[in-house]
Amino acid sequence: MRDVLLLFGMQGSGKGTQGKRIKERYGGFTDIIVGQLLREKAKTDKDMEMLMKTGDLFPDEIVEDVTEKKIDTLSSGEKILFDGFPRSESQLLMFERLAAKYQFHTVALNILINEEESLVRLRKRYVCPKCDYMQVGEGNCPKDGAKLELRIDDTNPEIIKHRIAIFKKDTQPIIDHFKEKGELTEIDGIGSFDEVTERIFKVLDKYYLTRVVK
Ligand SMILES: [Zn+2]
Known part of the structure; x- marks a missing residue:
């Protein structure tokens, strides 16, 4: 089994800050930033380098391959915090394949703020x-x-506004998917960073502090 945390939230929801606080509190998290893994691979791979230069999207097989290789380097107790993944329908399928292969225990959080709050x-x-x-x-x-x-x-x-539109179009269906599976908790994102952190810890303590290890 592998603990996997997914953090979702509209631009300005404080995802980055909350992610840091989560890692500090519970420890043992490794960030998997798929975009960064691809950039690293591009340094030693000519075809990948070309794709990166032209701005084309990477084929899913490559994304899956680099992600899998990264997971294989983790020690048994390490938890994963995915950053910006999955972000499309096909990446969601990929995530499901990885989840089956590595027996993910997925916890997804969506930090909720409305559009107005995001802009402000x-x-x-x-x-x-x-x-x-x-x-x-x-x-x-x-x-x-x-x-x-x-x-x-x-x-x-x-x-x-453009970024928010992309979030609604691409990310919202993915959030809905995890919600339907019962793996997603919505966090009220209104208030100070500290208030939101408190709400998040209340949810995650159940998983990462008090869970009985079988
Ligand atoms: Zn500085």
Whole structure:
């Protein structure tokens, strides 16, 4: 059996921050960022490099292959946090194949915020130009002291609306799938980061702290 956590949420839902907090609290998580695995493979593979340059989508077999190879390197107790996967219908089928092969115990969370909230939050989201630190509101990076900046993409309502539209079209059916299977819990994403974290921990404690290991 392999513990697998999937985090969903519209842009601005605080997924990244919550993911970090989850990893800190429970430990033993490995991020599998499919996009990054593909970029790494492209460094040693000419055909892949071409695909990357032309911006074409990678064939599903390649995506599945790199993901499987990564899972094979994990030790037995390690949990997986998938980032940005599955994100399409065909990747969902792939996920199901992997779930059967590796006996995933899947927990999916969807951090719920509405469109308006998403727009408001992205406009107030400040990022560090040096590292990946991010917060709501101005200030300096607590890690390196750099002055935090607004991301231009995040201040453009047209770009944000487009991203939200893609989320609804591509990601929502995947969320619905996990919901129908009874593997997804919805988390109220309104409120401070701390409040949302508390709600998430309440759900995940059941799985990762108090579960009796068989
Ligand atoms: Zn920083």
